[in-house]
Amino acid sequence: MHFVIERNRFVHDVQNVAKAVSSRTTIPILTGMKLVATNEGVTLTGSDSDISIETFIPVEEGDLQLVDIKQEGSIVLQARFFAEIVKKLPGEQIEISVLDQLSATIRSGASVFTLNGLDPEEYPRLPQLEEDLMFKLPQDMLKNIIRQTVFAVSTQETRPVLTGVNLEIENGELICTATDSRRLAMRTSTVERNDQELSFKNVVIPGKSLTELSRILEENDELIEIVVTENQILFKLGHTMFFSRLLDGKYPVTSSMIPTQSKTSFSVQTKSLLQTLERALLLSDGKNNVVTLKTLPDQQIEITSVSPEIGKVTEDLTTSEQEGEEMRISFNGKIVIDALKVIDSEKVNIMFTGAMSAFVLRPTDHKHYLHLFSPVRTY
Amino acid sequence: MHFVIERNRFVHDVQNVAKAVSSRTTIPILTGMKLVATNEGVTLTGSDSDISIETFIPVEEGDLQLVDIKQEGSIVLQARFFAEIVKKLPGEQIEISVLDQLSATIRSGASVFTLNGLDPEEYPRLPQLEEDLMFKLPQDMLKNIIRQTVFAVSTQETRPVLTGVNLEIENGELICTATDSRRLAMRTSTVERNDQELSFKNVVIPGKSLTELSRILEENDELIEIVVTENQILFKLGHTMFFSRLLDGKYPVTSSMIPTQSKTSFSVQTKSLLQTLERALLLSDGKNNVVTLKTLPDQQIEITSVSPEIGKVTEDLTTSEQEGEEMRISFNGKIVIDALKVIDSEKVNIMFTGAMSAFVLRPTDHKHYLHLFSPVRTY
Numbered sequence: 001m002h003f004v005i006e007r008n009r010f011v012h013d014v015q016n017v018a019k020a021v022s023s024r025t026t027i028p029i030l031t032g033m034k035l036v037a038t039n040e041g042v043t044l045t046g047s048d049s050d051i052s053i054e055t056f057i058p059v060e061e062g063d064l065q066l067v068d069i070k071q072e073g074s075i076v077l078q079a080r081f082f083a084e085i086v087k088k089l090p091g092e093q094i095e096i097s098v099l100d101q102l103s104a105t106i107r108s109g110a111s112v113f114t115l116n117g118l119d120p121e122e123y124p125r126l127p128q129l130e131e132d133l134m135f136k137l138p139q140d141m142l143k144n145i146i147r148q149t150v151f152a153v154s155t156q157e158t159r160p161v162l163t164g165v166n167l168e169i170e171n172g173e174l175i176c177t178a179t180d181s182r183r184l185a186m187r188t189s190t191v192e193r194n195d196q197e198l199s200f201k202n203v204v205i206p207g208k209s210l211t212e213l214s215r216i217l218e219e220n221d222e223l224i225e226i227v228v229t230e231n232q233i234l235f236k237l238g239h240t241m242f243f244s245r246l247l248d249g250k251y252p253v254t255s256s257m258i259p260t261q262s263k264t265s266f267s268v269q270t271k272s273l274l275q276t277l278e279r280a281l282l283l284s285d286g287k288n289n290v291v292t293l294k295t296l297p298d299q300q301i302e303i304t305s306v307s308p309e310i311g312k313v314t315e316d317l318t319t320s321e322q323e324g325e326e327m328r329i330s331f332n333g334k335i336v337i338d339a340l341k342v343i344d345s346e347k348v349n350i351m352f353t354g355a356m357s358a359f360v361l362r363p364t365d366h367k368h369y370l371h372l373f374s375p376v377r378t379y
Numbered sequence: 380m381h382f383v384i385e386r387n388r389f390v391h392d393v394q395n396v397a398k399a400v401s402s403r404t405t406i407p408i409l410t411g412m413k414l415v416a417t418n419e420g421v422t423l424t425g426s427d428s429d430i431s432i433e434t435f436i437p438v439e440e441g442d443l444q445l446v447d448i449k450q451e452g453s454i455v456l457q458a459r460f461f462a463e464i465v466k467k468l469p470g471e472q473i474e475i476s477v478l479d480q481l482s483a484t485i486r487s488g489a490s491v492f493t494l495n496g497l498d499p500e501e502y503p504r505l506p507q508l509e510e511d512l513m514f515k516l517p518q519d520m521l522k523n524i525i526r527q528t529v530f531a532v533s534t535q536e537t538r539p540v541l542t543g544v545n546l547e548i549e550n551g552e553l554i555c556t557a558t559d560s561r562r563l564a565m566r567t568s569t570v571e572r573n574d575q576e577l578s579f580k581n582v583v584i585p586g587k588s589l590t591e592l593s594r595i596l597e598e599n600d601e602l603i604e605i606v607v608t609e610n611q612i613l614f615k616l617g618h619t620m621f622f623s624r625l626l627d628g629k630y631p632v633t634s635s636m637i638p639t640q641s642k643t644s645f646s647v648q649t650k651s652l653l654q655t656l657e658r659a660l661l662l663s664d665g666k667n668n669v670v671t672l673k674t675l676p677d678q679q680i681e682i683t684s685v686s687p688e689i690g691k692v693t694e695d696l697t698t699s700e701q702e703g704e705e706m707r708i709s710f711n712g713k714i715v716i717d718a719l720k721v722i723d724s725e726k727v728n729i730m731f732t733g734a735m736s737a738f739v740l741r742p743t744d745h746k747h748y749l750h751l752f753s754p755v756r757t758y
Contacts, residue, residue, distance in 0.1 A: 111693075
């Protein structure tokens with residue numbers, strides 16, 4: 001193997017692929033990144049067995065020559081060192097050559113690195129997916145969907161299926177749901193699909209995979225292709241492929257949890273409510289984060305939090321469209337803050353069905369998402 | 380106690396004083412911040428017994444009314460909660476009142492906090508210093524002196540005196556020295572003093588105190604007054620006083636360690652050397668960080684680092700004014716990087732006296748500081 005490659009593109013792609021590599025793996029070969037040079041270009045692969053990222057840098061792109069292949073071949077290099085090295089190389093170009101199969105030389109400017117390698121034959125093959133179930137989304141929308149759901153997944157391994165985000169497509173609508181059983185975040189969006197009959201449910205992607213995927217997505221509306229199979233999902237964006245395993249198990253049916261009737265409801269400025277709750281939690285011990293909300297006359301609500309050892313905080317907030325019965329409810333302020341942080345709408349509507357029932361928070365601008373919270377018993 | 384205070388100034392000063400308060404203290408009253416309101420203004424005090432910060436906010440400053448004192452008095456409030464609360468208050472003004480001595484109410488906008496307090500009579504008194512030994516420095520220069528020396532103090536408690544920076548004044552010149560016995564950083568500067576005879580030595584300020592002091596210093600040339608006593612040092616800046624205890628013990632005489640004769644020397648671009656060393660350490664295991672420097676013909680040097688398990692890196696660097704014998708020397712690259720990072724000069728001069736002797740690094744622009752390093756034995 002021997003090639004010379006344009007620095008910036010290579011650095012960018014190596015950093016992306018390195019995101020899939022974990023230094024804590026028990027499989028030594030997976031601490032490495034696989035480099036394959038063919039006459040078409042250079043392929044980089046990284047994996048931690050849960051997720052895999054593969055990217056291809058072609059010899060030419062448009063009028064630009066990106067790679068000069070001098071000899072085909074392959075090697076696996078320690079991903080952590082390799083990614084740090086290419087990032088810090090001084091020259092505009094990087095030359096990589098493999099003399100014997102277990103050692104590569106990396107040259108750039110006046111720097112010469114010799115790096116021990118691993119046998120590329122030992123590197124596991126990535127899954128080959130049938131492209132039956134395929135749909136498309138703009139990458140900025142996918143990034144937003146992830147941001148607005150993934151924070152609500154469970155971090156506890158007691159019910160593994162809840163550590164993922166559930167995907168469901170029906171009638172051209174993608175429904176993404178995350179819940180840790182104290183809260184639920186649901187986001188709907190319209191997708192492009194080749195097969196108008198496309199529908200599926202119970203496709204559960206690990207939250208960690210989505211967080212990693214989000215890091216390589218950019219803020220533009222380039223379409224990303226998504227292929228779903230029995231136990232893998234593939235996101236294809238240009239020359240990059242991101243694979244994730246899916247979680248086993250049956251995701252709970254959540255649609256029936258969402259209350260439809262309201263006893264009390266009001267709208268409030270998203271930012272004001274967020275800041276009031278943040279102040280209310282200043283005295284919290286960081287464990288239960290209990291906040292009490294009480295409706296007052298004249299479209300006001302009162303938020304209170306008490307921490308016997310430290311003190312007490314009370315704040316009044318003006319709402320609009322306040323309707324229904326008087327309400328006094330206690331909840332975990334932290335999980336409501338998490339949701340308010342990902343809501344882009346200027347105002348939110350909150351709907352209560354009782355002091356001991358789950359309540360719903362929705363943006364007032366549109367109906368693409370909702371958040372559901374369980375109250376906390378304080379007596 | 381009851382006063383209304385302008386938000387921005389109060390937030391700024393409370394954050395500064397809170398820097399002195401440690402949550403890990405074993406003395407409960409020191410987890411608090413003391414507030415004292417008199418008809419002249421409000422005084423805030425924080426301390427962790429090593430350092431103490433006291434600041435005063437006058438009722439008026441110039442044409443500006445900062446505080447409206449409604450009733451004199453004092454209280455001690457939990458510094459961690461109090462500092463977070465005032466930072467997040469919504470209004471332009473903050474009203475603080477103490478009803479009984481052990482509870483304060485803080486109002487701002489629609490927020491009302493009630494915070495449990497501690498008895499101000501229990502708060503320790505700050506030392507009263509005789510102002511015999513006093514000199515002045517611009518605060519930006521002091522900030523620079525700290526930055527250029529404090530990184531070199533020892534972090535090991537085996538020789539406590541080395542965990543501090545040693546101050547010495549002779550003939551109007553302030554000499555600051557830090558060493559952890561592998562490296563030494565020395566910085567000289569001219570000071571203003573009222574007493575032309577002023578001289579002292581062996582005034583050792585804990586590195587941690589200087590790091591905290593540096594955080595409240597700003598980038599301007601306002602003069603800071605420094606008062607030295609037997610076991611305390613006081614930095615006075617406007618309405619703020621910063622006290623630190625001094626370290627006991629005799630600081631080693633370091634002037635004799637600095638070699639005066641050179642066997643080999645050269646000058647090199649500071650940034651190039653820094654980047655080359657950073658690349659050389661990419662393969663290091665993070666423990667010994669050994670780098671080998673070898674002089675080559677034609678004003679070149681070669682930097683090499685070998686990590687048997689991972690690989691090897693070599694880089695050539697162009698120097699100027701290279702003089703003297705051929706040299707091959709190994710050293711800890713990390714501690715040389717630390718020094719290069721605080722050097723403002725574009726080029727540095729390096730002077731060797733032998734492969735087994737300490738070597739000197741100096742900026743080429745001026746003579747205000749030097750760095751000394753011990754080599755590492757590699758056989």
